[in-house]
Amino acid sequence: MKILNELSALPHRGAATQHGAEAARMLQTHLSDLAATVRKEPFQTPKTYATIVYWLLGGLLTGLALIPVTGVAIGLVFYFIWLSCLYFNWRYSFIVKFPVQHTAHNIIGNWPARGPLENRQKVILMAHYDTAPISLFFGSNRQANVRSSVIIMLSLMLLAGVAALAEVSGAGSPYITYLRYGLMACFAGMAVAGTAGYWLKGYANGASDNATGVAAALATADRLRLLNLPDLDVEVVLTSAKEAGLIGAHTYVEAHKRKWNRAQTMAINFDTLGAGKLTVVEKSGTIETIHYDNEPTRIARQLLETDAFRNRAQVGQWHAADFDSVWFVRNKMPVLALCAVDTTGEMPRIHQSDDTLSHVDLAPVDAAIDLAEAVVTRWMMSRRKQPEISNVQP
Structure with a gap:
């Protein structure tokens, strides 16, 4: 004791x-x-996973936002998808070395x-x-859903990558553009929901x-x-x-x-x-x-x-x-x-x-x-x- x-x-x-x-x-x-x-x-x-979540989702959002500007942004989109898949699958991801370090x-x-x-x-x-x-996700009777939530998030990231490729190639317009905007809003919501507990309660x-x-x-x-x-x-x-x-x-x-x-x-x-x-x-x-x-x-x-x-x-x-x-x-x-x-x-x-x-x-x-x-x-x-x-x- x-x-x-x-x-x-x-x-x-x-x-x-x-x-x-x-x-x-x-x-x-x-x-x-x-x-x-x-x-x-x-x-x-990093002090908490909040920094890492912001880098992963922020980097993905940046890449998706730049798709109409340059097709090169496809590389940025898939780079952060790859880092996310490694991190949330408990493999080493270089995202843990991103600023700010303590x-x-x-x-x-x-x-x-x-x-x-x-x-x-x-x-x-x-x-x-x-x-x-x-964390709001680890409350009573919610832990069983954490794994499925992570899998859904990574699946949506992959969907965003496919949508970005399609938009660059000119396929499915304008609906594929609407999908990209919808996924961007979804990722922004995930960043807020995933870290709100920390900012509100420490x-x-x-x-x-x-x-x-x-x-x-x-x-x-x-x-x-x-x-x-x-x-x-x-x-x-x-x-x-x-x-x-x-x-x-x-x-x-x-x-x-x-x-x-x-x-x-x-x-x-x-x-x-x-x-x-x-x-x-x-x-x-x-x-x-x-x-x-x-x-x-x-x-x-x-x-x-x-x-x-x-x-x-x-x-x-x-x-x-x-x-x-x-x-x-x-x-x-x-x-x-x-x-x-x-x-x-x-x-x-x-x-x-x-x-x-x-x-x-x-x-x-x-x-x-x-x-x-x-x-x-x-x-x-x-x-x-x-x-x-x-x-x-x-």
Whole structure:
């Protein structure tokens, strides 16, 4: 409860804000108190997804507005359509580098292994500590529609691209021109609706999303270090700018992935554990489905069949947004994604003003810590039991 209380006492923890920086200092102190080697890794990011939405839709609108002036504007239209498809499908999009950029920090704590180098196994425990802007699209009973809304928006963008091509070629006039104007008005409305919650109400407090995940990652690390396993290298990665587009996690993975041995490395991502039932994520994604088909997830599913977890956790999917763990999946790194969802498949109160400590249920947090520890210990045992491959021919 200590870390939950301290993080939730801040009004919010928005990326690259004063309160976000204060949260980062708190986390550094907590990691130091746990005898970790602590470092702070800076990176550049927009403060919120609002900046990115304005660039994507503004760039598209500019291209569409220039169609009657020059056919070259077709290139601008399809450039921003392509950037949008990448960004909303959780792939790297250069749009995240557009102005205005600010400095945020990932906070990393490490407890290095002491055993022989060839026997070391690395476990990365990840959670984002930044909070999300208030969003009208994530209200109660609306989360199931987020994925379809994104798909509809991208489909309308593609329709706008086709309409622009047709207008340049002279086909369908004047109706194709009317369609272009109608789509332009639609995109302008989307930009307003998608960011109105932020401008009207600011950031969520983020007690569940994701102070609970940070607390679970730190508690799991503490348990693992107390096991005193000489071959276990534990690293806690607390990311920022997740709510701007998974930017902190992408920066971390790209900076460090070449140093990891995939056969000796696994990750666990904790995200939004404060309400509902602990869920082992099997699938996520919007247009493209992200499959969590790897050893840590298989171990977790096996543990869910045991008495210790049968009534405490479940297997599920999440498609309203995505997790920092997507970058591990895309790099073919074994990763377990944990969250909590209610009986309707929603994460209660995320991106809302009532995501506060008073609504947090600690049961899924405790279950996540227990499951994460069990997955890591079983994964470590499986590493030891793997037979050496003999070079001797029969």
